Amino acid sequence: MAQQKVRRSGLTMPIVTPRFVDQAWRRGCDFVTLDLEDSVPQNRKDYARTLVKESIPKVTRAGTEAFVRINHEHLQADTAAAVWPGLSRIKYPKTETADEVRALDALITRYERERGIPSGTIEIDPGIETAVGVTNVYDIAAASPRIKEFGATNGGYDMSRDLGVEMFVPYDQFVYLRGEANLAARALGLGVRAAPFIANTTGSVSDGNRALRLAEAARACGLRVGGGGLNPAVVESHNIGYTPSGADVRDAHWVLEQFERLQATDAPWLEVEGRVIDRYEAERARGTLQWAESCAARNREKAEAVAKVRAQLEQQQAQQ
Amino acid sequence: MNNNLQRSWLIVPASSADAVAKAAKSGADVVVLDLVELVRDAQKPAAREQCRAAMDAVRACGAQVFAQIDPQHHEADLRASVWPGLDGIVVSRAESPARIMAIDKVLTALETERGMPAGAIGMVLALETARGNQDAYEVASASRRVRALTLGRADLVMDLRPEPSGEIHQMPYLMERLVIIARALNVTPLGAWWRAPDRGLLATAENTLQAAKRGRAVGFKGALCLRADQVEPLNKIYA
Numbered sequence: 001m002a003q004q005k006v007r008r009s010g011l012t013m014p015i016v017t018p019r020f021v022d023q024a025w026r027r028g029c030d031f032v033t034l035d036l037e038d039s040v041p042q043n044r045k046d047y048a049r050t051l052v053k054e055s056i057p058k059v060t061r062a063g064t065e066a067f068v069r070i071n072h073e074h075l076q077a078d079t080a081a082a083v084w085p086g087l088s089r090i091k092y093p094k095t096e097t098a099d100e101v102r103a104l105d106a107l108i109t110r111y112e113r114e115r116g117i118p119s120g121t122i123e124i125d126p127g128i129e130t131a132v133g134v135t136n137v138y139d140i141a142a143a144s145p146r147i148k149e150f151g152a153t154n155g156g157y158d159m160s161r162d163l164g165v166e167m168f169v170p171y172d173q174f175v176y177l178r179g180e181a182n183l184a185a186r187a188l189g190l191g192v193r194a195a196p197f198i199a200n201t202t203g204s205v206s207d208g209n210r211a212l213r214l215a216e217a218a219r220a221c222g223l224r225v226g227g228g229g230l231n232p233a234v235v236e237s238h239n240i241g242y243t244p245s246g247a248d249v250r251d252a253h254w255v256l257e258q259f260e261r262l263q264a265t266d267a268p269w270l271e272v273e274g275r276v277i278d279r280y281e282a283e284r285a286r287g288t289l290q291w292a293e294s295c296a297a298r299n300r301e302k303a304e305a306v307a308k309v310r311a312q313l314e315q316q317q318a319q320q
Numbered sequence: 321m322n323n324n325l326q327r328s329w330l331i332v333p334a335s336s337a338d339a340v341a342k343a344a345k346s347g348a349d350v351v352v353l354d355l356v357e358l359v360r361d362a363q364k365p366a367a368r369e370q371c372r373a374a375m376d377a378v379r380a381c382g383a384q385v386f387a388q389i390d391p392q393h394h395e396a397d398l399r400a401s402v403w404p405g406l407d408g409i410v411v412s413r414a415e416s417p418a419r420i421m422a423i424d425k426v427l428t429a430l431e432t433e434r435g436m437p438a439g440a441i442g443m444v445l446a447l448e449t450a451r452g453n454q455d456a457y458e459v460a461s462a463s464r465r466v467r468a469l470t471l472g473r474a475d476l477v478m479d480l481r482p483e484p485s486g487e488i489h490q491m492p493y494l495m496e497r498l499v500i501i502a503r504a505l506n507v508t509p510l511g512a513w514w515r516a517p518d519r520g521l522l523a524t525a526e527n528t529l530q531a532a533k534r535g536r537a538v539g540f541k542g543a544l545c546l547r548a549d550q551v552e553p554l555n556k557i558y559a
Contacts, residue, residue, distance in 0.1 A: 138454065172485075179493025186450030186478060194490075196483035221481045221489040268333065268358040276519055280476040287479075 004191050004291075005065075006298035007031055007149070008215070009238035010227030012069065014039035015051050025062030025309055027232050028239060030298065032059045033067040036078050037093055045074065049081035056086040063305030067091055067125070075104060083111035087122055094158060095126035096133045101143035108146065123148050129158035134177050138184040149225050151193030152181035172197040193225040194218075206231035215241020219248075222284070224291060239299075244292040252285035252292075259285070325349045326468075327558035328551045329410075329510065329544040331388065331521070333358035334401075335367035340374040344381035346548040347555060351378045354388040355397045356412045357473065364393075368400030379405050386410050386444065391419045395426060402430040408442035408465075412472060415452035420445070420462035427465065441465065444510065446472030453494055456501045468508040469498055470544060473520050482516030499539035511535055512543040512554070525549045532557035 010031040013020040024032045034055050040048045052068060059066040069091040070078035082090055092104055101124060108122050124146040128137055134152075141150045152159075152174075159177065160167045178194060185192045196217045200210070211234035215226060219242050226238045244252075259282040262270045269278035330348035332339040334355050343351045353374050359367045371387060378385045387401035388410040401409065411423060420443070427441045443465040447453050453474070460466050471494055474480065480489045495511060502509035513534035514520075518527050521544055528550040535543060535557075542558045545551065 175493050175496075179490060179497070182490055183450055183454055183494070183497075187454035196485070196489055197487075198484055217484050221483060222479050223489075266360060266363065268360070276522060280479070280520075284479060 003294070004224060005148070006224075006294050007065070008224070008226040008242035008295070009229060009235045010067070011229045011232060011235060012039070014048075015055055015068075016040055016044050016048050021051075021055050021058055024059045025064065025306065027062075027064075027235050028302065028306075029064050029227075029229075029235050030239070030302075031065035031067055031088065031227060033069050033091060033227075034059070035069045036074075036082070037069045037071045045071070049077060052081050053084045056084055060086045061305060061309050063302035065089070069093060075100075076107065079104060079107040080111065083108055083117065083122060084115060085117055087117075089123035089125050091125045091127060093127040094129045094133065095140055096130055097136055098139040098143035101126055101140055101147070105144040105146055120146065122146065125149065128152045128177070128181055129156060130162045134180055137180045138187070141181070141184040141188055141190065147190060149191035149193050150181065150185040150188070151225070152178050168200055170199040191225050192223060194221075194223050196221050196223075206233045208233045208237045211237035212241050218242065219244070222287075243295040243299075244288050248288055249292050252288040255281050255285035325555075326384070326508070326510075327542045328554035329386070329542065330548065330551055331358065331544060331546055333367065334371050334374050334387070335359050335363045337370065337374065337377075340377055342548060344378045344383060346551045348383055348548075348551045349542070349555070350384045350386055350407070352386045352388050352410055352544070353378070353401065355401065356388050356390040368396060371400045372403050375401070375403060375405055384408075388412055388446075389423075391416070391423065394419070394423050398423065398426050398430060402427060402436075402441060403434060404436050406441060408444060408467065410444045410446055410470075410472075412446045413448045413452065413477065414445040414459055415447070415449050415455065417455070417458050417462035420459060420466075424463040424465055439465065442467040444468040444470060446470050447498065448472040448474045448477040450478055453497065456498065457505070460501060460505050460507065466505070466507055468510050469502045470510040471495065471498055472544065475514070476520050486515045488514060488516065495535075495538055495540075503539070508541050509539055510542050510544060511540045513538055513540075521546045521550075523550065525553050529553035529557060 007030045009029045010033055011027055011029050012033040012035050015034040015036060036048050056066045065088040066086055067089040068082040070082060072094040095101060104124055112119050124144050126140050128134060141147060165173050182192055182194045198214055198217060215238050224242060226242045229235060258272050258277040262277055269276050326349050328348045329350040329352055330343050330346055331352040331354050332343040334353040353371055355367055375385045384407040386408045389397035391411055391413060431438055431440060443463060445460055445466055447456050447469060452459060460469055475488050480491060483489050499509045512531035514531045532543060532554050543554050545554060
């Protein structure tokens, strides 16, 4: 697997609401998804498309990646409107077949060429939100090299509606759906988007504490792809929750020290303080340290970009 | 001892005569002589040389003997382990139908060469990788020698870790999937439903008992383990 990009936190926002898009750079997200789909009313879809090109730099100037979520039923028009320099990814909701992914790939390839974007820059993120999508999940994930991360988390509104199951229940009704998508991602060596099951019976999407608990549980499972936020209150929780803590880093160093000791023996594993030390633990520890470094580098990159934007704004104000 | 029972499968490094001798007396239905996970690379040649003697030591105590082989080095591992008296092999990290067919072919040649009944050596496939699980049906259909499927150390190989609920992430799905595929192919699903804090096939005797109870409920018919004190609970629950 190629080095995984740091995408811990992301907000989805209606592209037609200027106060969200203009302020996106202040949110501290690793990525922002500019939405053309569910949050844009039908009578504003044409107008929404005209905003993408100018909105992308508003997001990326803070070091935040810009994604666009298109409408499944407006593939052509939305893709034509979305593929501009600076875009990182198109989210394709309700993907049901590999052919749909290939059609999107061909469109992106065409616009990348026409608009001077290096070929293959823009990723595809197929959303599995229907029963048909689940039955074709492996073929969808394998349909394009533009797919770098894949998975299904906890159903979501569309999936719940399509399957006819309730969303906010105290038990895990998406074991199979999540398992299928997760296994396909792993078999193809893609970044795994998944989440451990934690019951949410409230339906809240703006609870920062709950978001932190979820992100920390995901991190404890070795999962690194976050985002999916609707409310700015969850961004910092996701950034922190998906980043290895100081204790994680110290523990990883300790494991590697113990592993050095093991290497000097013939034993396949060591038991130290009730823990098993072997090559699997060592591999995991090395992965934690590498991820901690990637997160730190991403934080620096974003902080520098935000400082630059602030300096520009101050200069503009001084001139006025 | 009823020689057909396969409730408990104790894995030991083929390179350690001590471990083999202990395993032989552990009461395990099957002792698996490992040439892969528990043997350091530098010791592999020595482990292969000791394989035949280890097999005899186990058989003398009445247990069945399997050898766990590395599909990356299947020729050398099979030449070292396939002798009269061997009951079968465990293929670790099984994930390629072509490789399973290649292993089948080598087994057939060795059976002829070493005067063993044709088709005597059975195969257990350890589906430990994502690819192996994704393609499980095709992989398990690749040879008529396949008798059983297990997830082996999938939690470690795939780095699956505990969720807040105590379940190992992704394992409930993988277990149910394995049981369905095994039953569809009329082979035996092996495993136990390990939960946090247990790791790999390592657990206390009590936790092994609980894992075996849950495993039996989900359809497993016996399980692999790494410690002699896990044998008794497995024999009790998978009886």
